[in-house]
Amino acid sequence: VSFGYTDVTPTEKTEKVGQVFRSVAARYDLMNDAMSGGMHRLWKDRFVRRVKPRRGEAILDMAGGTGDIAFRLMKSGADITVADINGAMLEVGQERAAKKGYEGLAWIEQNAETLCFADRSFDGYTIAFGIRNVTDIPKALREAHRVLKRGGRFYCLEFSTTLWPGFGEIYDAYSHRLVPKLGKLLANDEDSYRYLIESIRRFPDMPTFERMIGEAGFVRTHVEPMLGGLVAIHSGWKI
Ligand code: SAM
Secondary structure, eight states: OEETTEEOOHHHHHHHHHHHHHHHGGGHHHHHHHHHTTHHHHHHHHHHHHHOOOTTOEEEEETOTTSHHHHHHGGGTOEEEEEESOHHHHHHHHHHHHHHTOOOOEEEEOOTTSOOSOTTOEEEEEEESOGGGOSSHHHHHHHHHHHEEEEEEEEEEEEOOOOSTTHHHHHHHIIIIIHHHHHHHHHSOHHHHHHHHHHHHHSOOHHHHHHHHHHTTOEEEEEEEEGGGTEEEEEEEOO
């Protein structure tokens, strides 16, 4: 499997992704604002509007990291479980929740490929900017399908490939030249941000990823591109 520009074994990839997020955890939220010019907030707002959480629903926010999606989802009164493979990211998330006075979130360390939850536990499954870091993506999608109830919905927010002419090239130049520099400047970690950018470039395009969601068992799959597909919301239903 690929890790940035190099090929590694699946176990090595999981370990290296772990190192990346342990290394960036403390600076993660600052870096998101710096790299996206604050736009990630708008993408996340739109994502949660699409999920339409309702009071009393059980929602699993997978790869929930420092809680950005969970904090938005919980405003609906839904019961949110934040799961992430990385304890350092979850720790920052719990500190943020305490500072904001948010209570009632469940935080749990979990690998998206091998979830501890029983079949049909959740009404909704969300994953934002997480799936491309997962080593075995089809396995994680099958697990998402397994833990959802019938009628449950899957929502994924992820970088994809923009189809706007010219925009892709500008974005490529920006991300490959500037983002690692920003990583060095703000988080003293150029390599982690090199990996993060390269993992975006290697992620399957919108039709391919939509097909993978269907192969995991989801129906009525749908893609909503933003900025021509630079970022996309993929969704599907379990019936
Ligand atoms: N969802 C948050 C957000 O939108 O701000 C965090 C996104 S962050 C870019 C990616 C997260 O995916 C990290 O917290 C990382 O630890 C997590 N992750 C990577 N591989 C994972 C896996 N196999 N299972 C669960 N989480 C994983």
